Amino acid sequence: MSLNSLRLKVLMAYVAGMVLSITLLVIAAVVVVQSNVLARMDLADAAEGLADDVEFDSNGRPVGFDSRRLDDLAWLFEGPQRETAYWILDDTGNVAVFSGTEEEFWPAGGDLLWLGRGNFTFEHEGNTFYGVTEPLEHAGRTWYLQFAASARFVDLLHRAAFPLVVTGVAIFGSVLFVAFGLCAYITLRYTLKPLRDVSESAAAISPRSINARLKTEAVPTEIAPLVDSFNRALERLERGYRVQQEFLGNAAHELKTPLTLIRAQIELTEGGKNDRGALLSDVEYMTRQVQQLLHLAEVSETHNYHFAVVPMQEVALEVVSYLERMAEAADVRLAVRAVGDVKWKADRAACFTLLKNLLENAIQHAPAKTAVSVEIQGETVTVRDRGHGVEVEQLPLLSERFWRSAHRRDHGAGLGLSICQEIASAHGWRLTAERAEPGLRFRLSMGRGSLPLDSQGGSDA
Template identity: 40%
Template sequence: MDIPFVKSHWPRSFRGRLLLVYVAGMLLSGGLVMAAVMVLLEPFERYMLQHSVIDRAEQIAKIIRFDAAGLPLGPDRARIEDWPFASLSEEVVLRIVDPHGTAFYTTDGQRAPLAPVGSGFDPLAKGFVMEKDGVSMHAATVPLKRPGRTWYVQFAISDRIVLLMQHSIGLPALRQGIVATCLTFLVIFFITTHLTLRRVLRPLRVASRQAQRITPQSLGDRLELQDLPSELVPLVDAFNRALDRVQLGFQTQQEFLANAAHELKTPLSLIRAQVEMGGHASDNGSGSGSGQSPYLLQDIDRMARQVQQLLHLAEASEPRNYRIERCDPRSTILEASDFMDRVAERGQVQIALLFDEGVGPWHVDRGALFTLLKNLLENAIQHCPPHRTVRLQVHGRGFVVSDEGPGVAQEHLGKLFERFWRGASRRDEGAGLGLSICQEIVTAHGWTIEARNGAVGLEVRVTHASIPDPAQ
């Protein structure tokens, strides 16, 4: 089933995508934090209020004054203001009691100790909730040790005064502070992120400028891998390797064009000379005689053959021209052998075709296989002495073409498949492209081709492991 194409709404800029990811991450994190705050705000406020009351009681206990008899006189007025206890006597309460709960100092005139709801005075209840005249309050009891005696400082504050302060001053101030902080943070974030991304992406801009400067005249240049992020190194390295292949292909084509021009220049010059001479020459070279010169026709045939081979090489070099399929190769091999029998007869050479057992279907382009065999057989016939045999032996993993000629010098074996290279012992005047075409066909199939001197003559072996082996 085809997957419908969905247009991406991502920014085209890499920097824009990173910014979008950062902002999305911030918004998601902020949303999660806000959800957690909404859920935990009320219990957290109660927790903080209770601990604030305990802390306040401990601070007050440190500044309690005592008279000469060791009785408490209240907090030191020089170190704490007493207006909250005087003006908010119903909301803020301070008492100092003994271990039995008897109050010796109080700010609201009441002598009863502060105690949790539903229970009596408990000196060990450090923090608790109580009610005073129907008003809920948070209270704390902290010990105050004196020589020979322990006192307990009790401090309480009503929930309603705390809520009033929170809703009238605290929460609005908190909201304003959060908004101001967020806006300041966003401005700083965008500025610093922009500068940071600009710095981080600078190697990409440098690599882009380097890539723009690469032209057919500077294919040897490569993009620098230094300072690139590790995630982008494989991409740039793959681009450099692609440039290596492009450079190699470009150089090959340039050499091909130069060699083709050189090879075609000679027959064209000869034809031009024949035409300027009127296309007539005597067979004995005296200049007298009649009829069309056979040399002109030979030059035309030679040039036509070279052009035909150039076309075959161009076709063999293009992978899209191949139609590789699973088929029995024997019919194509027989066809190529029968076709080259006529050439072999003219050279007084025989072709021996041998099939080993287990030759099964191959994955091959039939037309390319025919051309491959024809060129290899033609090359073997050209180097085989008269009244000798060219052998084509086919096995499960390929085939071998061998002749009974003089072979090839060891230093020349590596040049056999070079374009336009011709050995000194050739009897024909070909363009030197036949084996180059074979090399292109073999490469397109993923096979290998190897030339070596056998016991007698030259052997060309074509093999590949992808060809099924019937013995397996």
């Protein structure tokens, strides 16, 4: 496994977590053993257990512990070297029963402040004793069992228990490390297997099998969105690939016709017949097609754009000035109307090309003595002619490459609107076409996504 392996990183994180956990357990055990916190907890547990074994006489007074319990624990409270002791007090502090015969073991007077569940410490014959009070109820009265053990006795017990605790932690940690480590390795192995399968499937995809998709059934839920995104990227690639294939086929077909005509013209020239004008017309037509094909390929690449703040009215006036001779030849008037100072973030040259193609298309379809208008307002730019327009069922064809309507005056390549669509998509704009009755209206509007050239029916006066 390489250092960048996900499996290795997860296993290393697991090992680090286990080592840190065991280290913290050992440190916590050492701190607890060396402090009196554990001693007080042990005493509290011992007192609670003793309270359950207290026996009472017929008058409801405590007389000691269950004989079987006392037999097991009597050695703790006997001998001249007192290390443990107990007594039972009533709610006024009077002693009812005590261990051994040395009531003087306890501090004189029996401090009533001890009569409540809790811990206390006192000195006896130069030794420190830890004590704990445990209340118990019997026959409607409350009694208080107090149990004490010397600090040295508790320390001895803890010192004897500490190696056992460390050994237990080590054994438990080792077993946990091996068991969970093996489970983690097996789990990662089988969890990452679908990813290896998906990787092999992705590596097998080629232009000949671009329609293939990666399966997400066995992929982990966290990785499935990534595989879905990859499949969507494949769909876009396939769509683009198909479009390019179709584009190349159409381009070859479109170029084949003028080449055939040029060949025929040359053959007629060799036979003594010469039509220089027709030959030049065919060459000009093919030149225009090649130029538009190159332009279409250029605007299809987003990295060719240089975005800046562009005054749309200024660009529209430049386009009108550029197409003025073409409009005069067609006897068509061009008009620009802007509401306010409209500025868009765009590539200025691309905006010029887009508006030029829309206006050229409008001029080609506009009848003589009519106007082609450009209206700029806020987030919308519209271009309208008053020609024959197109039928509703032909509106979707406007976005197709090499498609030409029947009312054009020239013999263009049919790529102008496709170039407009590519520019709009690169800017995230929306380009729509609608019947205007009479004529046709193209509407360019700002938007967040790149939307295709759609068509919508309807009319307005």
